Amino acid sequence: FKQTINTELTNDGNYKSQFIEMSAIGSGGFGTVFKVKHRLDNKIYAVKKVQFGDFSEEKKQKIFKEVKSLAKLHSDFVVKYYYSWLESNHLYIQMEFCSQSLRSxxxxxxxxxxxxxxxxxxxxxxxxxxxxxxxxxxxxQYLHESVPPVIHRDLKPDNILIDLNFTSNRFVKLCDFGLATDHDTDRHTASRYGHTSGVGTIKYMSPEVIHCREYNHKSDIYSLCIIGEELFGINLQA
Structure with a gap:
C-alpha cells in the first residue's frame, strides 16, 4: 500500500469493494473506526471513516493533519498507517488493527x-x-525525540492500543494524532508560536494547557502521570 493521501474525490465504491465491514470499534469527534477484512488477502485492518458533511475548511485540515502525522511516523511505537483516500464526501484512513485499548x-x-x-x-x-x-x-519518548519533536496533546487510555498479536517485540502502540503538533524547540514553549491552547481531554490536560499558558512536550508528561495513576490504582494528588 502506498503511504500517501489520495486527494481526489471519487464515487467508485472503493471502500465497499475492498473491505468487509465487521464491527464498529470506536468513535470520536472526527469519525468512527471500523474493524474490517480485506476481500483479497483476508487480513484484518482498522479503517477510520470520517464524514465531512458541512465541516469547515479548518476542521478538514485538522483531519488531514492526523493522516500526515501518522504517515510520517514509521515505527513500532505507533499504530501502522497504510493508506487513505477521499470517497463520496468521506475520508477513509486504513490502519493496523489492534484488538484492545488501554481503556478496555x-x-x-x-x-x-x-x-x-x-x-x-x-x-x-x-x-x-x-x-x-x-x-x-x-x-x-519516541514522539518527543522525533525530528521535529511531536507533542501528542491527547494522551489517554483510549488512544493507547494493545496489540495482542505481538507482531513486533512490543505490544503497546499510540494512535489518534488528530491533535498532535510539531514542537519547535528553538521557539521554546509558547502557544503563540503555533500551539493551540485548550486542546485535549480535560481529565488528562496539564494545568498550563487548561489555563491557556505556554506549554511544551511536558504537557504529555502530565497526561502520562494521570494514566499511571489509573493503571496502578493510586492517587498522587490525594
Missing part, C-alpha cells in the same frame, strides 16, 4: 486478575502494569 484493559482488569475492583494491586498485576507503562513511556 483497565475496565476488565478486575476480571483478568480475578479480584474485586476495590482490592489492592497484587504482585502479578503490578509486574504487568509496569511492563505496559514502560512501553507507553517509550512510545511517548
Amino acid at each position: 484493559l483497565l475496565k476488565d482488569k478486575h476480571i483478568v486478575f480475578e479480584k474485586q475492583q476495590e482490592d489492592q494491586i497484587n504482585l502479578f498485576e503490578y509486574f504487568i502494569s509496569c511492563e505496559i507503562f514502560k512501553e507507553i513511556l517509550e512510545s511517548v
Whole structure:
C-alpha cells in the first residue's frame, strides 16, 4: 500500500469493494473506526471513516493533519498507517488493527486478575502494569525525540492500543494524532508560536494547557502521570 493521501474525490465504491465491514470499534469527534477484512488477502485492518458533511475548511485540515502525522511516523511505537483516500464526501484512513485499548484493559482488569475492583494491586498485576507503562513511556519518548519533536496533546487510555498479536517485540502502540503538533524547540514553549491552547481531554490536560499558558512536550508528561495513576490504582494528588 502506498503511504500517501489520495486527494481526489471519487464515487467508485472503493471502500465497499475492498473491505468487509465487521464491527464498529470506536468513535470520536472526527469519525468512527471500523474493524474490517480485506476481500483479497483476508487480513484484518482498522479503517477510520470520517464524514465531512458541512465541516469547515479548518476542521478538514485538522483531519488531514492526523493522516500526515501518522504517515510520517514509521515505527513500532505507533499504530501502522497504510493508506487513505477521499470517497463520496468521506475520508477513509486504513490502519493496523489492534484488538484492545488501554481503556478496555483497565475496565476488565478486575476480571483478568480475578479480584474485586476495590482490592489492592497484587504482585502479578503490578509486574504487568509496569511492563505496559514502560512501553507507553517509550512510545511517548519516541514522539518527543522525533525530528521535529511531536507533542501528542491527547494522551489517554483510549488512544493507547494493545496489540495482542505481538507482531513486533512490543505490544503497546499510540494512535489518534488528530491533535498532535510539531514542537519547535528553538521557539521554546509558547502557544503563540503555533500551539493551540485548550486542546485535549480535560481529565488528562496539564494545568498550563487548561489555563491557556505556554506549554511544551511536558504537557504529555502530565497526561502520562494521570494514566499511571489509573493503571496502578493510586492517587498522587490525594
